Amino acid sequence: MxxxxxxxxxxxxxxxxxxxxxxxxxxxxxxxxxxxxxxxxxxxxxxxxxxxxxxxxxxxxxxxxxxxxxxxxxxxxxxxxxxxxxxxxxxxxxxxxxxxxxxxxxxxxxxxxxxxxxxxxxxxxxxxxxxxxxxxxxxxxxxxxxxxxxxxxxxxxxxxxxxxxxxxxxxxxxxxxxxxxxxxxxxxxxxxxxxxxxxxxxxxxxxxxxxxxxxxxxxxxxxxxxxxxxxxxxxxxxxxxxxxxxxxxxxxxxxxxxxxxxxxxxxxxxxxxxxxxxxxxxxxxxxxxxxxxxxxxxxxxxxxxxxxxxxxxxxxxxxRSDGGLALGEGRAGVADLLRAGVQDVVQSASHMGYIRAISLRQRFPGHAKQAAHAAFAATRNGRWIVVVDEDIDATDLKEVLWAMTTRCDPARDIEIVDGCWSTPLDPLVSADRARSDAGDHTNSMAIFYATRPFQLRDQFPQVSRAPRALRRQVVEKYRGILPFPEQ
Ligand SMILES: Cc1cc2nc3c(=O)[nH]c(=O)nc-3n(C[C@H](O)[C@H](O)[C@H](O)COP(=O)(O)O)c2cc1C
Ligand SMILES: [Mn+2]
Structure with missing residues (x-):
């Protein structure tokens, strides 16, 4: 068939x-x-x-x-x-x-x-x-x-x-x-x-x-x-x-x-x-x-x-279920970012409708900012852009949150941009209109730099989680004893 x-x-x-x-x-x-x-x-x-x-x-x-x-x-x-x-x-x-x-x-x-x-x-x-x-x-x-x-x-x-x-x-x-x-x-x-x-x-x-x-x-x-x-x-x-x-x-x-x-x-x-x-x-x-x-x-x-x-x-x-196939990444996908001239973008994934996570192999100071701003420019009605390093799986919200909790210093690493392209579907925009009837369908967005600071990347503490390859290896080895899901 x-x-x-x-x-x-x-x-x-x-x-x-x-x-x-x-x-x-x-x-x-x-x-x-x-x-x-x-x-x-x-x-x-x-x-x-x-x-x-x-x-x-x-x-x-x-x-x-x-x-x-x-x-x-x-x-x-x-x-x-x-x-x-x-x-x-x-x-x-x-x-x-x-x-x-x-x-x-x-x-x-x-x-x-x-x-x-x-x-x-x-x-x-x-x-x-x-x-x-x-x-x-x-x-x-x-x-x-x-x-x-x-x-x-x-x-x-x-x-x-x-x-x-x-x-x-x-x-x-x-x-x-x-x-x-x-x-x-x-x-x-x-x-x-x-x-x-x-x-x-x-x-x-x-x-x-x-x-x-x-x-x-x-x-x-x-x-x-x-x-x-x-x-x-x-x-x-x-x-x-x-x-x-x-x-x-x-x-x-x-x-x-x-x-x-x-x-x-x-x-x-x-x-x-x-x-x-x-x-x-x-x-x-x-x-x-x-x-x-x-x-x-x-x-x-x-x-x-x-x-x-x-x-x-x-x-x-x-x-929203994860069934079906991932056929596209929508706006601000990897292809969009590469086309905008950002190098070494590894993944771009969206979560809960309003979160866009981008993983990047940082090559130079300011690289994360370049990627975030390219993503932000390509996004309609987004809210949070999170830039993570290449060791983080951007499609896994738990890993993205881990990067936010451990690599993003709120005082320095959150940037807020106001007046962004949005739609009347945004509940914040709708509420604003009901209050003011201003006809302004924009919203603000925040960029989270959840990356190791480029200059400190060699001093940053090493990740203690078991490496992916080793995790895969033990899962296969002990699958007969433990009910591991297919991976
Ligand atoms: C299930 C579903 C429902 C949608 N409902 C609407 C809607 O009610 N109004 C709207 O403007 N766009 C809606 N969209 C988005 C449009 O279909 C989409 O932007 C499409 O590109 C519009 O076609 P056009 O570019 O030829 O105008 C919906 C999309 C999907 C997948
Ligand atoms: Mn059309």
Whole structure:
């Protein structure tokens, strides 16, 4: 099965069930219970299975929600067409990264129709609560159909088609709320229609093949379509049906899609959220900006028979599981730092959403500062940058904290920079706005120099922990006697 290209979520879920762990959960409550169960699962089960919710309360069997779809290494390998056996997680991550790096765009291919058109609902038949849409967190302002979604719209000037993942709540049976952060390409395209006094035509997809979803939340340069990029990583064009109302592409194998329009916010806008976000707070949307947000007037719904809604909500960062593959380091990754001219960067890892740890082989006085400032310049909405020496594993938060407690002298080694690039999703920024309505979406950041001082590196006390190679050796030697985990 390795190497298979999956057209849609349904095809992928079926294949994943054959090769990896999953659970089907029947009778769960869409109101808070699904959200809480997902959080508990991520928090307490190290490598959680795919979860399929069926017969959600008040809904017929067959209208399912799929969550944690590529949250495991094997499922992600399956999605990316990588070998399913015989490779370590590290090797698979490297193969995955290479695949994403080397993908060349393949434009979508138009087909006359597809499974998404099995059910067509227009006019009074349009009802978004036909699907078992969860309210994920207790204080969410609505039921969120769009968490793992894709919004498709087209630049009216150049004709380029953008795809982006933005949260969407159900305001009414035919009205969706849309939270696009300022500067997002999907929002910039809407603005171009609004400037002309027009509504922006859109397609939204809920439940799509995992690689199309992955492309949808990858930030590509303006003008490059995520549909072409998705085709590239799949190695085969995404099949699309031309939307009868908007003329926009609708992925032919989408589970659920809508066509509609986003009117200028001065014509129609609604309070959006609150919604529990990835920092672990209700942020973004109206609580983050103090303003009502755009809506989508839904004109048609299309769905497959027995549709699977792609689901899953942001949760507090401590619940985030380490399952899946590490495919990228995000902004301020090793590649970014090397490109900025910093030498001898060993690792760059992010923790709890707001901590960026960078390990460095220090070569000259000021090297740690150079690395920290390059990382800081490349970071959006970060908070703590920690520079550590090369003997510290930057991906291991315990080691990073050890360096902070033993190599960072607070009076001298913490630097604070104010007025940094951030977003209304930052709980500190949101709170600040609520107080002042200042419209300032910046935050401050602190750099922790948790490195041995360069000039004192030879006098610094030697580390007493057993060397890594020796630790590995004894673990292998005594594995028969002691229950050591695989390493
Ligand atoms: C699960 C998930 C949910 C997201 N939700 C939002 C959101 O509600 N609003 C937003 O502006 N960005 C959100 N993002 C980030 C965007 O999808 C990402 O920045 C993407 O690059 C946007 O596409 P664009 O660059 O074409 O605008 C989300 C990302 C993920 C992975
Ligand atoms: Mn884009």
């Amino acid at each position: 390795s190497g298979t290209v999956f057209d849609g979520l349904q095809e992928f879920v079926d294949a994943a069930m054959e090769v990896d762990e999953y659970r089907i959960i029947e009778g769960a409550d869409w109101n808070e219970e699904i959200g809480a169960l997902l959080e508990a699962t991520a928090e307490l089960i190290p490598d959680p299975p795919m979860l399929i919710f069926d017969a959600v309360n008040g809904y017929p069997p067959g209208f399912r929600i799929a969550t944690n779809v590529i949250g495991g290494a094997k499922r992600m390998a399956l999605a990316l067409g990588l070998p399913l056996e015989g490779k370590s997680r590290q090797e698979l991550s490297e193969l995955g990264r290479r695949k994403l790096r080397e993908a060349r765009p393949i434009p979508p291919e138009e087909v006359p129709t597809g499974p998404v058109m099995e059910n067509v609902l227009t006019g009074d038949e349009v009802d978004l609560l036909r699907f078992p849409v969860p309210r994920y967190h207790a204080m969410d302002g609505g039921r969120y159909i769009g968490t793992h979604d894709s919004l498709i719209n087209k630049d009216p000037d150049s004709g380029y088609v953008n795809v982006g993942t933005y949260r969407m709540e159900v305001h009414e049976r035919n009205l969706l709320g849309l939270w696009m952060s300022p500067g997002q390409q999907g929002r910039l395209i809407c603005q171009r229609y609004w400037e002309r006094g027009e509504s922006c035509p859109v397609v939204a997809v809920f439940g799509e093949d995992p690689l199309l979803f992955m492309a949808s939340h990858t930030r590509l340069p303006w003008g490059e379509s995520e549909l072409d990029y998705a085709g590239g990583i799949r190695g085969r064009a995404v099949a699309i049906v031309r939307g009868p109302i908007t003329g926009l592409p609708i992925p032919a194998h989408a589970e659920i899609a809508i066509e509609g329009e986003v009117p200028p916010p001065w014509v129609e806008a609604r309070d959006e959220g609150p919604f529990g976000e990835w920092p672990g707070y209700y942020s973004g949307g109206t609580v983050g900006t103090g303003e009502p947000q755009p809506v989508i007037r839904v004109k048609a719904i299309y769905h497959r028979n027995t549709p699977i809604l792609g689901g899953g909500a942001p949760m507090w960062p401590g619940a």
